[in-house]
Amino acid sequence: MLEGEIHSHLLPDFIIERREDRCIRCRVCERQCGFNVHWYDEETDSMKEDEMKCVGCQRCVVMCPTKALIVKPYPGDYRANANWTKERILDLKKQAETGGVLLTGTGNDKPFRIYWDHIVLNASQVTNPSIDPLREPMELRTFLGRKPDKLEIEFNGDLDDVEIKTELSPNVMIETPIVFSAMSYGAISYQAFKALAMAANEYGTLFNTGEGGLPRELRKYGKNAIVQCASGRFGVDPEYLNCAAVIEIKIGQGAKPGIGGHLPGEKVTEPISITRMIPEGTDALSPAPQHDIYSIEDLSMLIYALKEATDYEKPVCVKIAAVHNAAAIASGMVRAGADIIALDGLRGGTGAAPKIIRDNVGIPIEMALASVDQRLREEGIRNKASILVAGGFRCSADIVKAIALGADAVYIGTAALVAMGCTLCQKCHTGICNWGICTQDPNLAKRLNPEIAKKRLVNLLRAWSLEIKEMLGGMGINAIESLRGNREHLRGVGLEDWELEVLGIKGAGE
Amino acid sequence: MMRRVVAKPEVCVGCHLCEIWCVVAHSTSKDVIKAFLYERDGNHPRITVEENLPETLAINCRHCDEPECMASCISGAIYKDEEGRVLHNPEKCVKCYSCVMSCPYGAIVISENGDIFKCDLCKDLEYPYCVRFCPNDALELVEDSEKGVLG
Amino acid sequence: MRYSIGGFRDLFLEGVRSVKELKHRVVLEGEVAEVDAKGLSHKELNDLTRYAVIQGAKKVIMKNVFGQRYIGTRLYFPNPKKKIEIEIHGFPGNDLGAFLDGHKVIVYGNAQDGVGNTMDDGEIIVHGRAGDVVAMSMRGGRILIRDDVGYRTAIHMKEYKEKVPVLVIGGTAQDFFGEYMAGGRVILLGLNLGNKPHRARYIGTGMHGGIMYIRGKVEQWQLGKEVGMVDMDEGDWKLLEKHITDFSNEFGFNADEILGGKFLKLKPVTKRPYGKIYAY
Amino acid sequence: MKYDYVIIGNSAGGIGCAEAIREVDRESSLAIISAEKYRTYSRALIPYYLDGRIDEEKMYYRPEDFYEKIDAEAHLGVKVERVNVDSKEVELESGEKLGFNKLLIATGGKPFIPPMEGLKNQKNAFTFLSFDDVLRVKEACENSDKVVVLGGGIIGLMVAEVLSRKGLEVKVVELLERVLAPVVDETVSRIVQRKFEENGVEMILGDTISKVSGEEEIQSVTLRSGRKIETDMLVIAVGVIPNVDVVKGTSIKINRGIVVNRKMETSAKDIYACGDCAEVYDSILGSYRVLPLWPIAYSGGRVAGFNMCGVERELIFATAMNAMHFFDYYIITGGLNLRDGERDFEVISEIEGENYRKVVLKDGEILGFIVGGEVRRAGILMKLMREKLNVSSFKESLVKSSFGFLDIPKEFRWELLGDKVKIGVVREV
């Protein structure tokens, strides 16, 4: 035992089965494991493994040319105890051994109710026709930004020659109501970041830079970029703001409401340091609050500072974590001048967050969205801002339901990562990502070929957009705007009264 | 028609699967398990993945217009076929390693037994296996319509 | 309960008049424009400033400024890059020179909160005092404040390679001075303190980059856990000499006298202040 | 008879030339004249043939239908008497004259036989250069027990190795103090020497044969040192000298070999020369010299061939280069081999067991290298030498056995690999 070290009592998370009759000792598993699980034993001419290190990312399994590997959860367990579960015991032991705040990556994995799974969609039968989305036009084009309550139009006698007198706020157009959510270069690899940018560009939607800045050579994707101005203000310069489609003020994140972020110094490599404009090897600390925003009127101050900095040409989005008073806060945000409000729910992802925060703070996005949309409508200001929602969207049906609840578009983060290769091993915070996504280790990062990742992302957007059209067609709707806030097309199954009430939907059969 | 396998080092993941599949491509069975577990007959990958982490680079025969290896081959074992592939005839090879001396890419490989191997662009297969099975598209088969220097 | 909702009222833009209506308030003579800011909202004033610059003004003099925000912010001219000088007579509002893109702003009066917020480059000179969060996330350029500053000065100030922002304060500062500081050079002179010590607490808490120079008395308990006192070297004195000389010339102090004072140099003890509190 | 192209010589240089001509010009007439009766074979293969590793068929460098395929008229077993520069004709032994538009002289080399007392055409004294030579040696060794090989150079040692493996008692006599002295350094010489000694070959260094005894057959040789060695065979493999007989007395300029420029043109218009008979420009040493090496002969022929049919080419790279092996110890060398005691160069070397790597640098450029034992990828060193790259920044890695492109800094690396790699696929610059 080294001095200061504590003998570990932890159990392995995974078990590795190697089918010897298939193993050709090619050592691909060894080379592909960033956690150093596999190794070759020359003496016995066989592959060996250290299961304590395995995170279950399945990279070795996928890469093994003979499919000789099976990685599965470690079956050993403590005496059954509904209160003291294995997870609780292991977490506690880990803290007893380290004395630290437990970190984790990705979104909340706790069994909170997923309301999407308790909401069902409608379809046309007899009384009106469903529409065939394969042959008839189906429109998903969406505009994000502030809309006026009415238009003043000047007619010049000729109806073909009309002029709009109303001064319009800037809006940004997307071809599908799916936007890539904030993932910073730093949290994710350059390769992953670039893939998102390219995919957004190719499909006509937006990606979000997160708070790590936008590398100079990617500024050509600015017209597809939502650039963040977050508490750390990394890489925020006038050009960064002006090249973007949308500027987002990040107040909070669904996975860690109220918490700042630390990009540890070892991840601040040279290219990251250039982009964030901080010295190499320095911790990139994102404070918990924006230090120029301690209250709502300060938010309006920053919103308008950004509008000033960009000559009132870009919509400004404000992103908050979905918390108890989301509806009221959202109202304040709209009144403070936000053109888009982004809500990030309880199941939103993260590159690194204290586990205790991730698993216990915030509210589900379904509830936040429903109450925000409702509140803004009650106050008559729903058109003043678009609503972007985030936090665990897993399939196109979730998106359709969100739009019917009142969202303008959704942010997908984890889904995009999974499309690129992520297997939700939840080790993002370690800086080791065997899939080359959430890492700055150049050896690992190059595993993600941006071209391939882009194709996968574009395919995902395409597939989901097609499915959305299918569902719209079934409801007899051929333009996404007719679904927005159309809660008539939703019914709850297995929900309690208060839940239906917050969601503003009827129960099935009602 | 010039064909060759081009490497994209920035997305090379260093898995060495190209080497594995190269062996499979030149095995009798074309089956990865059999090729390694039952057919070990001195077959050797003809592509070499250099490693100097984090950098990795797959080096393979470039099928040069005017191959130095061919110029220096004393036995006539190395030749260029009609399709521009630079091929090696092991029957004729005397293992003098003049080709090793002159290949500027180090793309002529010497097996454990001292035999010479080099890329034949999987001439008996539909497509080079190294390219086909590269998990990250780090290898690409390019075809220049442009003929050699001499047209 | 029924709420009486006042409808939507845009606090910033409601009732803003167009440049057309207001342009008579800009007097352009050669490359110098003068704007009477009296009664103008911040948008109107900044509209007029931008208008004046597009008309060819290289210097804009603002009179009767009372609380208008974001002065200098809306002057992003990438191609070709323009450098404007703004002279403010009065009391500019919050976020003076936020995201400033290399211009020079001189205030004859006091400034409020957020001076030089996320400023990129340029210079801000205040002939008076300033409020809280001065130089927040500042990334380049220089700010000179003649008198005191408020809370959280230089919070999260940054630097990158040759781009090192500088803040010089003639008076004293309040708590959380240099909090989270990640780079840059901050010089606090305490000229108005006499023999009294600085009162700021939590100086440099969370600091992980940059250097602070404090002239005057500071006790150890006033410092955050993340900073340490280090000895001055020749480079430090050279830097101080340069900026204090400029400062003195600007505001009419005696540089030698200032430089004769006792300076404390504070540096972070680590670039990674919070590396050890997490379990992986 | 008149041809567009006439090539004298049927080995590497001649074939290189013929193949190059046919890459450009498939129409014109082409004749290849060889004094030997065999179709093109590889002289370099004769030790392998002697060894029995290859049969006669494999001695042939190109397939049987080669001349047909390249549409060349082969005049085999035909000796050229002289080249007539002015009339553009070659005069054959038979008196026949063949006209040409362009001529390549690739007559190769002939064995150098040092003077020794008593040497005449004894039956069991052999040179070792041609197919005929090897056939004779092969036959003779079947009935011999002892052999003396004169010459500790590459050919001498190769013969010695083969004969030793065939069970003969072999003694190698080398004038210098170490074997292979012109091509390798002391370290490798000693390794090779040890290899032979371990295999029962006696290495007699710093000595030479001053006298041979025996009339029909040599019975014994006497060394300069006075030692007398009984032997059944004497193989003389001291070296080759350019065979310039056909141009002797013509206007074509000859130094040690036929003088050519980098386009392989001789001093006479439309007449080219290459291979062991010519003196080429050593691009590493910066001087003209005879480089009797297979790859240079072939490349030289090729360059000549292109020039002969109007495609301008130069032999850009030529220098000493050798790949050799003795008792499975492989050696690859290139460029300058430092003379013992020479000091004006930077030398970096590393030895691990018998694996040896050494580079000789001047002003950051590689002037020569020796790789012994593990020789994988030695061609990269050749390439670096050829490109005259300044290797100072990574010179230490040159002598690692794992040396590869990743040891070369990026700015050079991608240039060396050219468009054979795609870079910038991730991050645009």
Place this chain on the structure above:
Amino acid sequence: MRRRVVLPDKDHHACGLFGVMDRSGKRFSGEMVVKAMKNMRVRGNGLGAGFAAYGIYPEYKDYYALHVMYQDWDEEAKREVDRFLDLNFDVVHTEEIPVNLEARVSDPPLFWRYFVAPSKKGDEKKLSDDDYVVKKVMEINTGIKNAYVISSGKDMGVFKGVGFPEEIAEYFMLESEYKGYIWVAHSRFPTNTPGWWGGAHPFCILDWTVVHNGEISSYGTNKRYLEMYGYYCTLLTDTEVMAYAVDLLMRKQGLPIEIVSKIFASPMWDHIDIMDEKKKKFYTTLRMVYAPLLINGPWTIIVARHGEMFGITDRIRLRPITSGEKGDILFISSEESAIRAVSPELDSVFTPMGGEPVIGRLKKEEKKIEEKVSEVIEGA
């Protein structure tokens, strides 16, 4: 469809504050305070503004002036309040608060004012007048639907509603109708409760008024503590607790603001730890006893009562405050420019440290209070 209304239980808002006091006691119109607030328009969003003025009812200065707001112009509520007041007070004068119907405000409720003297009965006779009034105000606020007492001090009044400050001032005609020696004003930017007239600042109990900028993160703790002492928060805003806490500590328990500020914005433990023993003991005890009244979160308040106005921020000053002096006049404001807008030349301008109050007192009472303060501190 079922509907259930879940009322949010506190307000989050942020605002512009302004207070001005003539320490000589000279009264002046509302013009100055309105001008200052107009300068800080961007600190509010038009969903609330309000004013408190002291010294405005000299003719009724011995009577409690109750400003009562009737939500939705609820006649029934008014009848009930009238009955309640008749029963519990001697009502000497009553009238509708005069308003300017031209002003740009939306959906104003009905405002009446009542000048009253307590008419205590039975056990309530033991209560002081002030305590009696507080009790009755609470009874109206919690017991009578749609009626809210928004102001209950003597010779002072609160005027507030939904709109930008200048609009509310115009509605209540503050520039022409009233003269006071202290004016406190507030411009509101609510987030949690939509703007409603009752939710506007200032909050008032007796002659204590509070305007607040920020959010009280400890609201739940503070509120439930105050409830034990009979203060009920009915106005859906966290500012209310400040008013009640001030009433409890300053009026009922007689602590000066110099001490109260150390309860609301107590020193950090790491600073208490390095104090001398006596101080350490004092502050430790103060924090221990009054822990539930530590006001956490970002806030600045301006509190006024007759003869006294002070401004204070939270202990790490998350909200701004600036104070300025010109002759006898003391200004406290969120932004200096607002002060400068009404008094460009100042004798001094400064920003106190977090948790350190800026105090203005009538000159004639200054000495008396200061003596009392030192008495308390010495006694600690």
